[in-house]
Amino acid sequence: MKNCLCLVITVCLTSGVSPLARQTFGSTPGVRLHNLMPVPESIEFKQGRLPFRSSFTTAITGPVDKRLEAAIDRAMRRLEGKTGLTLARGFVESSADATLQIECSGPGMAVQSPEEDESYSLDVDSACARLIAATTVGVIRGLETFLQLLEGGRDGEYFFPSVTVRDKPRFVWRGLLIDCCRHFQPIEVIKRNLDGMAAVKLNVLHWHLSEDQGFRVESKRFPKLQQMGSDGLFYSQQQIRDVINYARDRGIRVVPEFDMPGHITSWLVGHPELGSQPGPYHIERRWGVFNASLDPTRDHVYKVLDKFWGEIAALFPDPYMHIGGDENNGEDWTSNEKIKEFMEKKGIRGTQALQTYFNQRLLAILKKHGKKMVGWDEILQPDLPRDIVVQSWRGQKSLAEAAKKGYQGILSNGYYLDHMLSAATHYAVDPIAENSGLEPSQAGLVLGGEACMWGEYIGPETIDSRVWPRTAAIAERFWSPRSVKDAKDMYRRLERVSVELEEFGLRHNSDPDVLLRRLAGSTDTAAIKTLADVVEPVKHYVRGQAFPATQFTPLTRLVDAARPDSREARRFGRLVEEFLADAPRFSARRDELVEMLGRWRDIEPEFQIAVDQSPILDEVAPLALSLSKAADAGLEAVTFLRKQASAGVDWRDSKLKILSDASAPKGEVELAVISPLKALVVAASQ
Numbered sequence: 219m220k221n222c223l224c225l226v227i228t229v230c231l232t233s234g235v236s237p238l239a240r241q242t243f244g245s246t247p248g249v250r251l252h253n254l255m256p257v258p259e260s261i262e263f264k265q266g267r268l269p270f271r272s273s274f275t276t277a278i279t280g281p282v283d284k285r286l287e288a289a290i291d292r293a294m295r296r297l298e299g300k301t302g303l304t305l306a307r308g309f310v311e312s313s314a315d316a317t318l319q320i321e322c323s324g325p326g327m328a329v330q331s332p333e334e335d336e337s338y339s340l341d342v343d344s345a346c347a348r349l350i351a352a353t354t355v356g357v358i359r360g361l362e363t364f365l366q367l368l369e370g371g372r373d374g375e376y377f378f379p380s381v382t383v384r385d386k387p388r389f390v391w392r393g394l395l396i397d398c399c400r401h402f403q404p405i406e407v408i409k410r411n412l413d414g415m416a417a418v419k420l421n422v423l424h425w426h427l428s429e430d431q432g433f434r435v436e437s438k439r440f441p442k443l444q445q446m447g448s449d450g451l452f453y454s455q456q457q458i459r460d461v462i463n464y465a466r467d468r469g470i471r472v473v474p475e476f477d478m479p480g481h482i483t484s485w486l487v488g489h490p491e492l493g494s495q496p497g498p499y500h501i502e503r504r505w506g507v508f509n510a511s512l513d514p515t516r517d518h519v520y521k522v523l524d525k526f527w528g529e530i531a532a533l534f535p536d537p538y539m540h541i542g543g544d545e546n547n548g549e550d551w552t553s554n555e556k557i558k559e560f561m562e563k564k565g566i567r568g569t570q571a572l573q574t575y576f577n578q579r580l581l582a583i584l585k586k587h588g589k590k591m592v593g594w595d596e597i598l599q600p601d602l603p604r605d606i607v608v609q610s611w612r613g614q615k616s617l618a619e620a621a622k623k624g625y626q627g628i629l630s631n632g633y634y635l636d637h638m639l640s641a642a643t644h645y646a647v648d649p650i651a652e653n654s655g656l657e658p659s660q661a662g663l664v665l666g667g668e669a670c671m672w673g674e675y676i677g678p679e680t681i682d683s684r685v686w687p688r689t690a691a692i693a694e695r696f697w698s699p700r701s702v703k704d705a706k707d708m709y710r711r712l713e714r715v716s717v718e719l720e721e722f723g724l725r726h727n728s729d730p731d732v733l734l735r736r737l738a739g740s741t742d743t744a745a746i747k748t749l750a751d752v753v754e755p756v757k758h759y760v761r762g763q764a765f766p767a768t769q770f771t772p773l774t775r776l777v778d779a780a781r782p783d784s785r786e787a788r789r790f791g792r793l794v795e796e797f798l799a800d801a802p803r804f805s806a807r808r809d810e811l812v813e814m815l816g817r818w819r820d821i822e823p824e825f826q827i828a829v830d831q832s833p834i835l836d837e838v839a840p841l842a843l844s845l846s847k848a849a850d851a852g853l854e855a856v857t858f859l860r861k862q863a864s865a866g867v868d869w870r871d872s873k874l875k876i877l878s879d880a881s882a883p884k885g886e887v888e889l890a891v892i893s894p895l896k897a898l899v900v901a902a903s904q
């Protein structure tokens with residue numbers, strides 16, 4: 219920013235222009251990059267800056283609100299942490315004297331809902347910053363933007379650039395599902411993830427709390443649920459209330475999910491009388507779809523559900539309760555003569571219709587307790603009223619179909635974090651497809667989306683690196699205008715956001731290194747890290763196919779340390795792209811490319827020494843060898859290109875064979891650098 223001749227440029231986000239504010243640096247045309255994620259609806263940089271010094275003060279105009287004060291206090295502590303400066307505690311009386319002037323009209327809704335006003339405006343000039351919002355939640359959102367604006371100047375001073383921000387979310391429902399059933403997640407994991415969510419303006423924690431593999435909440439009315447269905451790993455009601463308050467302080471709703479009628483085994487361990495078969499039932503330790511299902515034909519089941527949901531409705535203030543409803547295969551229904559008789563007597567044709575019957579009775583129960591119902595796609599059957607919300611895990615299309623039928627919906631297909639896909643892949647999915655064919659009124663029924671962190675392969679040590687930083691990119695998809703979709707710029711900002719998220723104790727960047735040290739049994743992890751940095755866990759549901767896992771399987775292999783979106787592989791891809799674009803000289807980025815490839819080629823024999831000390835690494839030893847050979851092919855390709863000599867088709871085919879062999883997963887990880895290596899080899903043979 220120093221020596222810059224700043225021009226004011228309004229960024230028009232809705233016209234598809236890149237969401238970067240442009241300005242001129244001296245005589246050199248440049249780009250005014252910012253680090254905001256999610257990108258606001260509109261942002262306009264101006265000349266000047268507001269210095270951030272220890273004399274920085276804050277004043278609040280509007281009604282006194284403890285939640286507001288606490289949010290501002292947290293923001294100030296984070297600014298201190300970023301800058302090393304110590305600020306005066308508390309607030310100044312007169313707004314005119316304050317560096318940060320916050321005007322908040324009121325606290326907002328007593329119980330936050332999708333109708334909450336989250337908008338804010340932020341104006342920074344060289345004298346002060348003004349943050350204006352109708353609600354505390356709006357201020358909370360604006361403070362995150364303010365913090366992300368902080369920059370360090372070369373003159374040894376931190377500052378906020380002069381700017382005008384007008385901002386509100388594109389979608390009102392922006393969630394993260396955390397499955398605490400397949401593996402239990404302690405409260406501190408939930409809290410640090412709530413902090414991360416607030417930092418990127420997410421507003422719903424969808425808490426998946428019961429499953430075949432565990433029932434995770436203390437029920438006072440039906441204590442056998444947690445006593446027999448959780449291995450002692452459940453949240454007390456006090457802990458739940460604590461999490462709800464923690465979330466509310468950050469403008470986040472907590473929507474609990476108790477999946478039914480299927481995914482119900484853990485309930486039936488203590489209450490087999492609710493099941494469609496006599497039992498006995500045991501907590502499932504494996505993954506998949508099981509037959510266990512509530513018996514939808516017996517009044518006793520609904521009496522229990524009425525009491526249970528009554529207890530849950532009182533515990534969770536959110537207007538919405540999630541009833542799951544997915545993957546009920548009907549097997550335990552069709553193999554029960556009494557259930558079949560019931561269906562015949564009532565004229566219920568098929569298990570889907572029986573599930574609709576169950577859902578209708580469940581809906582009446584939720585309504586009685588003052589709650590709205592959310593469920594997965596499968597609940598969408600004729601005869602269900604329009605006031606339910608459908609969460610689509612099957613696709614944009616099914617969400618659009620639900621909207622056409624008049625149902626509100628949220629999208630999760632495309633945002634499954636357990637698929638181990640890149641941030642860019644998720645980022646490219648919009649809750650409303652470009653060609654959805656929805657009328658504006660129907661599009662308005664799409665409330666937003668949720669990233670889903672299913673828990674089969676996550677423990678407290680690996681969850682953060684699966685959720686973050688990719689979820690920040692998804693959060694931007696839900697908040698920012700549709701036109702904000704430049705993946706390259708997203709990755710640039712994601713790098714910074716990823717580091718900022720560590721302020722909350724999130725361990726996505728540190729836990730993988732901890733696991734590498736455990737794998738090595740040593741602090742010397744250089745060779746293992748070389749491999750770990752260029753592999754990714756196998757995608758979609760490939761994990762578990764070759765090595766069937768259970769709830770007891772340790773999550774400490776290389777696949778658990780590997781990141782789902784390898785930075786090193788992305789960097790390599792960029793280097794190759796720039797190198798090949800520099801034809802016929804082939805000099806751009808060559809040194810870096812050769813250094814990288816050389817390091818990979820030379821991974822042996824050091825990797826073998828690590829394997830000799832740590833047999834747990836045996837399974838990936840072949841991959842280190844493959845990487846070495848593949849890198850060697852890449853180095854040969856660089857040499858041919860540099861000499862401007864064609865390598866010929868025989869050479870090409872033999873190298874492509876090496877690369878193809880190297881792409882086979884080992885130990886449930888795969889090399890993430892094969893495509894750019896192929897591009898090098900093909901280019902060298904032309």
Ligand code: ACM
Nearest residue numbers: 544545594611672
């Ligand atoms: C789901 O993935 N079965 C909701």
